[in-house]
Each structure stands twice: as structure tokens, then as C-alpha cells.
Amino acid sequence: MPDPLFAPTENAAEPDLESQLSQARAIARKAGKTLTPVREYFYKRLLCEGPLGAYELLAGLDGVASAKPPTAYRTLEFLQELGLIRKLQSVSKYIATPLSAVSSPMAFVVCRQCGLTEKLECDPAQTSVFDRARKSGFDQLDATIEISGRCGRDDCPGDRLRTGRST
């Protein structure tokens, strides 16, 4: 039976990059904002390359822009406010939100050896830690749910310890 609380995202075919970008532009427009070139560049890289740090994103801007930290952090904050990306607090990296989940809480499973990250969409109505927080009087809730573990893949660097390969 399917797990009601956490569903893996993007199980079917990967959505087309251009269509994701145009949906993102629409989301920005609805908020009275625009996806400028740097914003679009960051979002595109996070869509294509998975979790990246602020300085990694910045490094890709050689010549394209001024490439200094405040630019990166402003851009990341902007994309987070729209829900287009999230921060993985446990590794200080950023990751694109599937468009189906821009306004739902998410959970992530992160391999502590290789960084492989699985995205999970949460049903907020069934995520009981939210209820618990509200019962304590908290509002304007925002979730950070990250499970770190070992992914167990054959090519995960950490697995070399387990497969008998020497040195």
C-alpha cells in the first residue's frame, strides 16, 4: 500500500526543462516579480544538476555577472520565497522544488557519502509534527525534514569499505 504521508516526486517522465522554466516565469509573474537572467540561470542549474551550494552557483557566472556572494544569496532567497527552490539545511545546499510541490512541505533523503538526494512531497494535512507545533501556539510554519543516511548504491564512494576492494 502506498505511504500516505510521503510520496516520491517525479516518478514519471522528467518534465521538459523549457516547460518548467515557463511555469516558473508564470509563478514569478503572479507574485509581481520577474525571473531575471541570473535568477533563471540559478534555477536552471538547480533543476539540472541537483543540490548545489551558493558559491558553486556563483562560480558558474564567470563574466555573465559580477559573481559576488550577495548576488547569490539574494537570488537564492528570491527563488525560495517563490517556492521554486529549497535549502537543504543539513548540507548547506539548494535544490529545485518539483513544480507540483511549490506550496507543500517537502522532505529529503540525502546520502551522507555521495550526496544523492531523493525528494519527497509531504501531505501537510497528515504531517503530524505540524499539528503538534500548532498546538503549542506556533503559526506560519515552515518545515525542514531531512533524513541523512547511506544510499547503498554500488557506485557510492562510501561503499568501497564494504565491497572488499582494497586501499
Add this chain to the structure above:
Amino acid sequence: MPDPLFAPTENAAEPDLESQLSQARAIARKAGKTLTPVREYFYKRLLCEGPLGAYELLAGLDGVASAKPPTAYRTLEFLQELGLIRKLQSVSKYIATPLSAVSSPMAFVVCRQCGLTEKLECDPAQTSVFDRARKSGFDQLDATIEISGRCGRDDCPGDRLRTGRST
């Protein structure tokens, strides 16, 4: 009815500090380690003062020890390995684990205005995101579950915006 997944910790009387310390020493001994003075000092402060950053803890060591960052991070790593403390990833602070929860996952609810932090103990058997991670082949799981929100207390600094007090 009580929430089965997340239960607030330390609802009853606060345990006695000395008894917590001696239990912590016992936990260290069982692991073949010892609670040295700096370790005990950090743990004690986290027990008494709530979430603190590495450099805040360090600052308290004036003269008592060499007071340099690696000492702090080694000490914090040691206490984390024993389960005596956890890191609040979303605010880069550390917090003491209730002794009842040294080996269970925990969740935290953190006020983004004033830092007030509520500790919640999780039942791992019912924390479905763990199942989801295992189904994906992950093992040696470690949870980071942090809800940030506004605590809504009268004396929370952020509330000044809502109570009509001017500037």
C-alpha cells in the same frame, strides 16, 4: 487524544541537573569514553541554557581551556555521537537531548523571532519518512526534523508588530 508520533518531552518536573550529569557520565562510560571537564561544561550549559552556538559555548571557556574553534567542534561532535546533544541545522545551534530520547529521533519547533525551541520526541516506528527512506535503499538513517514558525507569545519580539506598540 494524544498524538502518537510526536510527544513533547520534559512535561513533568525538570530532572535534577546532577542526576542528568551522572546519567550522561554513565552513557559515556558505556561507550568506552569519558566526560572530560570541557565536555561536561558544554553539556551542562546546553542543559541549562537551551540552544547555543559553538562560539557562544567557546566564549564561556575563558581561561578554563584553550578556547579555540576545533576544541568546540570536537566537543560538540563527541556529545552528538553519544546522543546527548543535537544540532539544530536551521539555526546552527546545539541543544541538549532529553535523556529519554538519546537514541530516538527528535523533532524541534523553533520560533524564528525569538529562538524559543520546543523539543519533541519521535516514535521511529511511526515516523513514516524513515520507512520511505529505507524503501529507497537508504540505511543508517539520521533525522533532521525542524519546524520553524512564530511562537505567538506575548513577549516574543516579533509580536511588537502585531500589538500596536509604536516603533
Add this chain to the structure above:
DNA sequence: TGTATATCGTTATAACGTAACTTTTTTGAT
């Protein structure tokens, strides 16, 4: 006593993030 392990000290620097102020660009009203 000697050797292995645990612990701590020290220097230096990497990695992550922000404050504060300036300049440029865009937008929309007149």
C-alpha cells in the same frame, strides 16, 4: 616500560552568509 589510543593544543584557512551603501534598470504616472 612501552605502545596504542584517546584527548587536547595550535595555526591557519576554508566555507558559508550578511550589512550597508551605491548604481542601474524597470515601471508607471503625469
Add this chain to the structure above:
DNA sequence: ATCAAAAAAGTTACGTTATAACGATATACA
């Protein structure tokens, strides 16, 4: 068109958080 306001980007400088690498000391116990 042009001007004022708002949004976005540039720039300098710095603050905060964390780690690498290596050396010194202490402790356990064969």
C-alpha cells in the same frame, strides 16, 4: 517623453560557522 518610485543588481567590507593538518600530552593496560 520625462520624471519619480520601486525593483534589481553591483560593490566593499566583514561576520559567522566550520575544518584541515599537525604536534603535544595524557591515559590505559599488555
